[in-house]
Amino acid sequence: MKRKSQGVPSGFRDLLPEEAKVKAWLVKTIKEVYQKWGFLPIETPAVEFTETLVGEVTDFNLFNVAPSKERQTGKSQGLSLRFDHTVPLARFVVDNMSEITFPFKRFVTGSVFRGEAAQVDKGRFRQFDQFDIDIVGSSNIASDVEVILCMRDTMRAIVGEKFVIKVNTRKLLNCLPELFQFDKDKLKDVLIELDKRDKVSQKSLIESIKDIGIGQDEAMKLAEFGMISGDRDDVLTKVKNLFKNISSANEAISDLETINQALKVCNAKEIIFDMSVIRGLGYYTGTVFETNLLEAPAFGAVYSGGRYDGLLESFGVQALPAVGSSAGIDRMVAALMSIDFKVDADKKKVIVLPIDQSVTPYAFRVAERVREVGYVCEVYTGNKKKLSDRFTYADKLGYDYTLIVGEDEEKNETINIRNQKTKEQKTLSLSELKNFE
Amino acid sequence: MKRKSQGVPSGFRDLLPEEAKVKAWLVKTIKEVYQKWGFLPIETPAVEFTETLVGEVTDFNLFNVAPSKERQTGKSQGLSLRFDHTVPLARFVVDNMSEITFPFKRFVTGSVFRGEAAQVDKGRFRQFDQFDIDIVGSSNIASDVEVILCMRDTMRAIVGEKFVIKVNTRKLLNCLPELFQFDKDKLKDVLIELDKRDKVSQKSLIESIKDIGIGQDEAMKLAEFGMISGDRDDVLTKVKNLFKNISSANEAISDLETINQALKVCNAKEIIFDMSVIRGLGYYTGTVFETNLLEAPAFGAVYSGGRYDGLLESFGVQALPAVGSSAGIDRMVAALMSIDFKVDADKKKVIVLPIDQSVTPYAFRVAERVREVGYVCEVYTGNKKKLSDRFTYADKLGYDYTLIVGEDEEKNETINIRNQKTKEQKTLSLSELKNFE
Numbered sequence: 048m049k050r051k052s053q054g055v056p057s058g059f060r061d062l063l064p065e066e067a068k069v070k071a072w073l074v075k076t077i078k079e080v081y082q083k084w085g086f087l088p089i090e091t092p093a094v095e096f097t098e099t100l101v102g103e104v105t106d107f108n109l110f111n112v113a114p115s116k117e118r119q120t121g122k123s124q125g126l127s128l129r130f131d132h133t134v135p136l137a138r139f140v141v142d143n144m145s146e147i148t149f150p151f152k153r154f155v156t157g158s159v160f161r162g163e164a165a166q167v168d169k170g171r172f173r174q175f176d177q178f179d180i181d182i183v184g185s186s187n188i189a190s191d192v193e194v195i196l197c198m199r200d201t202m203r204a205i206v207g208e209k210f211v212i213k214v215n216t217r218k219l220l221n222c223l224p225e226l227f228q229f230d231k232d233k234l235k236d237v238l239i240e241l242d243k244r245d246k247v248s249q250k251s252l253i254e255s256i257k258d259i260g261i262g263q264d265e266a267m268k269l270a271e272f273g274m275i276s277g278d279r280d281d282v283l284t285k286v287k288n289l290f291k292n293i294s295s296a297n298e299a300i301s302d303l304e305t306i307n308q309a310l311k312v313c314n315a316k317e318i319i320f321d322m323s324v325i326r327g328l329g330y331y332t333g334t335v336f337e338t339n340l341l342e343a344p345a346f347g348a349v350y351s352g353g354r355y356d357g358l359l360e361s362f363g364v365q366a367l368p369a370v371g372s373s374a375g376i377d378r379m380v381a382a383l384m385s386i387d388f389k390v391d392a393d394k395k396k397v398i399v400l401p402i403d404q405s406v407t408p409y410a411f412r413v414a415e416r417v418r419e420v421g422y423v424c425e426v427y428t429g430n431k432k433k434l435s436d437r438f439t440y441a442d443k444l445g446y447d448y449t450l451i452v453g454e455d456e457e458k459n460e461t462i463n464i465r466n467q468k469t470k471e472q473k474t475l476s477l478s479e480l481k482n483f484e
Numbered sequence: 485m486k487r488k489s490q491g492v493p494s495g496f497r498d499l500l501p502e503e504a505k506v507k508a509w510l511v512k513t514i515k516e517v518y519q520k521w522g523f524l525p526i527e528t529p530a531v532e533f534t535e536t537l538v539g540e541v542t543d544f545n546l547f548n549v550a551p552s553k554e555r556q557t558g559k560s561q562g563l564s565l566r567f568d569h570t571v572p573l574a575r576f577v578v579d580n581m582s583e584i585t586f587p588f589k590r591f592v593t594g595s596v597f598r599g600e601a602a603q604v605d606k607g608r609f610r611q612f613d614q615f616d617i618d619i620v621g622s623s624n625i626a627s628d629v630e631v632i633l634c635m636r637d638t639m640r641a642i643v644g645e646k647f648v649i650k651v652n653t654r655k656l657l658n659c660l661p662e663l664f665q666f667d668k669d670k671l672k673d674v675l676i677e678l679d680k681r682d683k684v685s686q687k688s689l690i691e692s693i694k695d696i697g698i699g700q701d702e703a704m705k706l707a708e709f710g711m712i713s714g715d716r717d718d719v720l721t722k723v724k725n726l727f728k729n730i731s732s733a734n735e736a737i738s739d740l741e742t743i744n745q746a747l748k749v750c751n752a753k754e755i756i757f758d759m760s761v762i763r764g765l766g767y768y769t770g771t772v773f774e775t776n777l778l779e780a781p782a783f784g785a786v787y788s789g790g791r792y793d794g795l796l797e798s799f800g801v802q803a804l805p806a807v808g809s810s811a812g813i814d815r816m817v818a819a820l821m822s823i824d825f826k827v828d829a830d831k832k833k834v835i836v837l838p839i840d841q842s843v844t845p846y847a848f849r850v851a852e853r854v855r856e857v858g859y860v861c862e863v864y865t866g867n868k869k870k871l872s873d874r875f876t877y878a879d880k881l882g883y884d885y886t887l888i889v890g891e892d893e894e895k896n897e898t899i900n901i902r903n904q905k906t907k908e909q910k911t912l913s914l915s916e917l918k919n920f921e
Contacts, residue, residue: 050539050571050799052578056563059529061576063583064590067525071515078508083855085833085862085881088504092496092611093530093595094547102487108553110531112565114599115546126493128549134487139498141489146500148880150866153501158530158594162551174529182865189844189865196848200855309845313852361487396522407626408746411633415750418520418637425522428619428627429587443585444522 058165058173070176070380072390073205074156077178077374080201084193086154086180091135093158097125099138102361108162110173128160132179133330133358133371140183141362149184149367152193156376172377179352181371183359188302190370191334191354192309198350198372199315202338205379206388209341213276213321214306216334217353218299219286220325223272226293227265235328237261241273244323249274275322279307282320302334332356334370343382350374395483396423398446400437402453409457413450416480422448441467448483495602495610507613507817509827510642511593514615514811517638521630523591523617528572530595534562536575539798545599547610565597569616569810570767574795577620577804586621586804589630593813606783609814616789618808620796625739627807628771628791629746635787635809636752639775642816646778650713650758651743653771654790655736656723657762660709663730664702672765674698678710681760686711712759716744719757739771769793771807780819787811832920833860835883836899837874839890846894850887853917859885878904885920 055061062070094112101107109127117124129135132155140147156178165173180197182190195214202210220238224231236259240252247255249270256266275285283303290296303320310318326335333354340349352372359367397417401410410426417424427437434451441449451463464483465472475483492498499507531549538544546564554561566572569592577584593615602610617634619627632651639647657675661668673696677689684692686707693703712722720740727733740757747755763772770791777786789809796804834854838847847863854861864874871888878886888900901920902909912920 050536050575052536052575052799053533054579055529056531056533056561059531061529061580062525062527063580064524064526067527070527071525083860085835085860087501087881088499088508089501090499090504090507092492092498094493094496094597094611096490096493099487099489108551110549111552112547112549115544115548115564116599124493127552138487138489142491143498143500148877152862160531162553174531185866187865187867189838189841189847189863192844192848193863193865196852305841305844309848312845312849362489363487398522401626404626404742407629407742408749410626411629411746412749415633423520423522425589426626426630428624428630429622430624440585444524 056173058167060167060172066380066384068390069383069388070376073376073379073383074176074178076204077201077376078154078156080197080204081154081178081180084152084180084197084200086152086197089139089153089155090157091129091132091139091155093128093160094126095129095135095138097127100127100129100134110160110162130161131159132157132177132373133181133355136179136181136183136371137358137362137369140359140367141364144364147183150190151183152180153183154178154180175378176376178374178376179371181369183369184367185370186356186368188305188334189309191302192306194352194370194372195306195318195334195336196310196313196315198336198338198374199313199317201374202317202350206340206342206383208317210317210338211341212318212336212338212350213324214303214318214334214336215321215324216299216302217331218302218333219290219296219322222290222293222296222299223269225295226290227261227268227272229261229265233259233261237269238325238328241269241323242325244273273323275320277319277321279303279310279318279320282322283307286320286322306334326351326353330355330358336372340379340382340386342386346378346382346385348375349379349382394421394423395447396445397448397450397483398441398444399424399426399450399452400434400441401426402451403432406452406454406457410452413452413462413477416477417450420480420482422483438467493610495604497604497609503817503821505827506820506825507813510813510816510820511613511615513641514638514813515591515593517634517641518591518615518617521589521617521634521637523589523634526576526590526592527594528566528569528576528592530565530597531563532566532572532575534564537564537567537571547597547599567598568596569594569614570618570792570795570808573616573618573620573808574799574806577796578799578801581801584620587627588620589617590620591615591617606815606818612815613813615811615813616808618806620806621804622807623793623805625742625771626746628739629743631789631807631809632743632755632771632773633746633750633752635773635775635811636750636754638811639754639787643777643779643820645754647754647775648778649755649773649775649787650761651740651755651771651773652758652761653736653739654768655739655770656727656733656759659727659730659733659736660706662732663727664698664705664709666698666702670696670698674706675762675765678706678760679762681710710760712757714756714758716740716747716755716757719759720744723757723759743771763788763790767792767795773809777816777819777823779823783815783819783822785812786816786819831858831860832884833882834885834887834920835878835881836861836863836887836889837871837878838863839888843889843891843894847889850889850899850914853914854887857917857919859920875904 112126240255331353335353337348337351354370356368399410449465460477549563677692768790772790774785774788791807793805836847886902897914
């Protein structure tokens with residue numbers, strides 16, 4: 048069978064070992080935090096019914112899927128690859144309702160797929176992994192705090208303190224029409240403009256808000272409101288003052304106060320309030336949040352989410368409030384690679400070099416012993432016979448020690464250890480092997 | 485937006501936490517062994533060009549993929565979901581040749597997809613995870629040994645000694661026409677029949693071999709040959725005797741002898757030789773092997789592979805010999821669940837129950853401290869106020885301790901610990917918290 052490699056399709060990619068190691072470390076690190084916070088693992092399939100994913104919406108750019116034979120016969124069902132983990136979670140909860148204890152705290156990871164064009168330089172691919180936590184079945188603001196603090200712990204485990212989590216609530220944004228006296232129907236367009244705060248000048252922000260049909264004064268006030276960001280106490284003071292006559296904002300302010308107090312006793316200095324955090328317009332109903340890496344701001348929000356109390360209802364079941372967050376694994380990896388992030392060194396690595404084929408069995412026995420002692424170990428199984436070629440292989444792959452075994456070693460049950468850095472060699476008995484340092 | 489859940493598409497499935505925990509443990513366990521053996525991680529995308537996957541073959545039942553908008557405009561490229569990790573590995577090696585040090589030892593995991601009908605009760609799904617190791621770029625039989633022994637260590641880490649790995653070599657099978665004097669063109673059909681040895685009677689096996697156009701005597705001898713299985717020394721003696729006049733079998737026998745010697749010094753009693761192990765006919769060129777779980781034989785081979793020296797060449801590049809093995813994660817999980825396999829208990833789990841909203845911030849501080857001490861810990865963030873309801877939640881999720889915090893606890897910086905099993909309660913100072921036993 049003849050094949051051809053045309054490389055990978057646009058927006059998809061290979062990970063070489065260096066990058067794959069960073070990704071594996073990232074996934075492991077996040078998983079350990081999620082587990083420590085009591086979240087439980089689940090899995091959902093990559094393929095779902097298209098109707099489950101988007102209902103009757105047709106302009107969403109999904110990847111449609113069909114078995115090749117069924118496609119040929121025209122019998123294929125409407126299947127697509129999932130584009131996030133949140134909609135499949137809702138479907139999962141609907142389908143497994145009787146098996147779930149609420150509030151349901153779960154984590155899930157795996158690839159999601161977008162049919163749209165990729166921006167590979169910004170870490171935006173057509174296939175990327177997300178690692179989500181969600182709490183389903185509680186409207187209690189403590190759930191929002193649990194998610195935000197868990198994100199904080201996760202980010203600390205990844206980059207120490209070099210990140211910021213920005214928190215806002217849609218409940219407050221929903222009061223903007225009343226506060227600044229404009230038509231509620233214009234709120235969506237206003238939020239779309241506020242969301243661009245960091246990308247445009249204050250002047251052009253005001254102009255775009257005016258273009259929606261908002262007066263000069265109100266547009267200026269809205270732009271000013273969008274600038275409110277930073278220390279949580281300061282933001283709270285400003286916001287309370289602004290909304291002091293708007294009773295419909297009381298719940299939003301109470302939410303922000305509870306969040307602030309909990310973050311304060313947990314010393315969460317990396318978390319600020321930011322009135323320009325908007326997130327997906329169709330989804331979120333309360334708290335919203337996003338995370339930026341201080342050393343890689345160009346990659347944008349790498350970890351974000353919020354409260355979405357309407358999603359489960361859209362499946363026609365009882366209203367089940369939910370809040371959650373999604374870490375963009377591949378974007379984080381791209382960001383970390385851009386700042387030369389290095390995973391802590393592996394265990395010391397050892398390679399056994401059998402002098403010839405006849406001592407190969409003994410080489411495997413040696414390797415087994417070396418792994419028992421605690422090192423990473425392989426037997427050199429390549430075709431090259433020259434010792435210098437084998438040393439080159441060992442050095443390229445970062446092996447710390449080479450163990451040369453020949454007939455003498457086998458007969459005496461010894462090993463000849465060479466430190467690849469210092470070039471020092473010594474002979475040790477196999478049975479007394481403990482460590483090489 | 486209104487959606488509908490029709491459940492998951494046929495052949496796909498959800499994993500609830502209990503099963504997802506087993507799977508996560510399995511993947512982690514396998515990864516740790518692979519790393520310890522010096523294999524390096526890579527990733528390849530789930531989506532590849534169809535031509536990369538199957539060349540010009542059209543009857544393979546792939547899942548074809550197309551972005552919905554491109555499909556509408558008829559502009560979509562020929563893309564499909566990968567059906568294994570081996571073909572993508574070959575494509576990866578071709579595309580990244582200059583970055584790779586050979587022999588290239590890599591591991592990869594992730595979902596693969598088959599368009600064919602599912603057999604869910606046997607653990608055969610349309611999406612399933614495989615966890616592969618391969619060594620590319622060495623024809624040295626030591627590579628085969630490395631893969632087989634690594635499989636042995638992996639299986640030991642999963643089920644102790646309750647497994648068997650059966651090894652054979654296609655090089656020996658290729659000498660069957662010479663040994664039993666039949667037409668080489670009939671070998672493929674003969675192997676297809678021998679592969680069924682465990683599923684049919686000896687008599688009907690002989691009949692089916694005769695149906696290929698093999699004489700009675702030769703058919704009986706072939707069926708007898710297919711029965712040779714068991715202790716490696718015994719099999720070697722039988723095989724050497726059978727093939728003593730067939731010089732083209734020398735290489736095969738030498739391979740088996742090297743493998744046997746290395747397995748012997750590593751005390752690999754779980755590995756036998758079995759002349760009925762055939763594996764994929766189009767692929768393998770040398771050693772072949774498969775693994776069965778002794779306690780769940782109905783699930784068939786859960787971990788198998790072999791040497792495939794022709795695959796890279798099919799991409800039109802230099803011949804690069806390769807050997808590897810693939811663990812069927814989902815089939816193993818299904819098999820393990822069928823024998824009530826339990827993952828070792830998690831760390832002790834603790835839940836903090838704030839008496840009312842005003843002590844929620846303190847509850848998060850307590851939880852933070854408890855996690856620092858080393859427990860899994862969450863704050864109860866549900867809507868239920870009654871303590872009995874909260875205890876029910878804690879018990880359902882297997883929490884070992886509940887920590888009730890109210891205003892007194894906050895004021896005195898203490899916690900009230902309740903052992904959910906013994907119902908014992910005690911009060912501890914937060915700052916002196918170490919452990920609860």
